[in-house]
Amino acid sequence: MSRPGRLAGRSQEHEGRVVDAALRSLSGGDGTLLVIGDPTGRMAPALAERGWKPRTWSRWCRGDQPGTPWPAEGVVDAATVRLPKARAAYLMALHAAASRVRPGGHIYVYGANDEGIRSALDPLRALFPGAHTADIRGHGRVQLAERPAELPGLVDTVDGWRRDVDLILPSGTYRWSVWPGLFAKGGLDAATATLLQVMPPPAAGDRVLDFGCGAGVISVELHAAAPDAVYTALDADALAVEATRRNAPHATVIASDGLAGVAGQRFSRIVSNPPFHQGKAEDFQVMTDLARQAPAHLLPGGALWVVVPRQVPIEGILGPVFRHVTAHHVDGRFQVVEAR
Numbered sequence: 001m002s003r004p005g006r007l008a009g010r011s012q013e014h015e016g017r018v019v020d021a022a023l024r025s026l027s028g029g030d031g032t033l034l035v036i037g038d039p040t041g042r043m044a045p046a047l048a049e050r051g052w053k054p055r056t057w058s059r060w061c062r063g064d065q066p067g068t069p070w071p072a073e074g075v076v077d078a079a080t081v082r083l084p085k086a087r088a089a090y091l092m093a094l095h096a097a098a099s100r101v102r103p104g105g106h107i108y109v110y111g112a113n114d115e116g117i118r119s120a121l122d123p124l125r126a127l128f129p130g131a132h133t134a135d136i137r138g139h140g141r142v143q144l145a146e147r148p149a150e151l152p153g154l155v156d157t158v159d160g161w162r163r164d165v166d167l168i169l170p171s172g173t174y175r176w177s178v179w180p181g182l183f184a185k186g187g188l189d190a191a192t193a194t195l196l197q198v199m200p201p202p203a204a205g206d207r208v209l210d211f212g213c214g215a216g217v218i219s220v221e222l223h224a225a226a227p228d229a230v231y232t233a234l235d236a237d238a239l240a241v242e243a244t245r246r247n248a249p250h251a252t253v254i255a256s257d258g259l260a261g262v263a264g265q266r267f268s269r270i271v272s273n274p275p276f277h278q279g280k281a282e283d284f285q286v287m288t289d290l291a292r293q294a295p296a297h298l299l300p301g302g303a304l305w306v307v308v309p310r311q312v313p314i315e316g317i318l319g320p321v322f323r324h325v326t327a328h329h330v331d332g333r334f335q336v337v338e339a340r
């Protein structure tokens, strides 16, 4: 979710340990290898040193590296899969790997015990009979599969993973596209619902930025209340961007890690339910960067509105940057805060 070197201290350390353990388990090679998910950016160069010719696929934009919904065309000899947090995203990543690895090639899945790497074996076996645990090391392990020539259940396109559902939102029922791994499964999260209840709608002509738009819930709900505002939505996840393009056709949708994708643009309002986790680890980096960079993207009189978990010290993050920070709502779970 963050570009290399941009994970906050603890998640950076955790990721480093997971990558190191996996690297100690992986043999050298001389073929092409697809690296799937590599938040620190260390896996690909380390594998190159061992003789592999790595290519990478990430659905996430990292810094100026774009994310893509599906791995680029081309057959590879092997793939590594960094275990994602969401089970559905894991299944999709396995199919993405299988869509590119040649028959007989290996797929290595790695992750930490407290992320569920042990139970990652069952879904791997369901797709690749004979998959097994190749190595147990430190607090993690590597699960290994060989791609058979025939894979009857393979779903090998990104559109094969899209689900079109009817989503009931406060403003109405929408035909809604979602992909595995989207926040709140692409639906209405309780924190987002609280933000939408508490925050007044934008005025006609306001320029609104939906930061970290996920499947587009905020853009759609605000547009229903204020159709004459102008909407831009951004997310670092290429599949969130695809979903919002379909779900919120009134919005200009941009793939971007942080605010880089709207360089030079200013908004009347930036609205967000920002991320606070990188994998399992708490990580305030995206919110901290947003707070620091938002003023340069706000029009005079503009405001940043966020909903955050109750325990997040949001005033400490926003206070040093903004003159006026107002908590409009605090309950046992969430705070809705406006910063001007």
Ligand SMILES: C[S@@+](CC[C@H](N)C(=O)[O-])C[C@H]1O[C@@H](n2cnc3c(N)ncnc32)[C@H](O)[C@@H]1O
Pocket: 001, 002, 183, 184, 187, 188, 189, 192, 211, 212, 213, 214, 215, 216, 217, 218, 234, 235, 236, 237, 240, 256, 257, 258, 259, 272, 273, 274, 275, 286
């Ligand atoms: C808590 S979810 C909110 C999703 C949606 N706005 C909602 O309310 O349902 C946070 C979103 O931020 C996105 N995100 C995470 N890191 C990001 C970054 N560095 N830049 C932009 N978006 C990011 C995630 O992909 C995710 O969709």
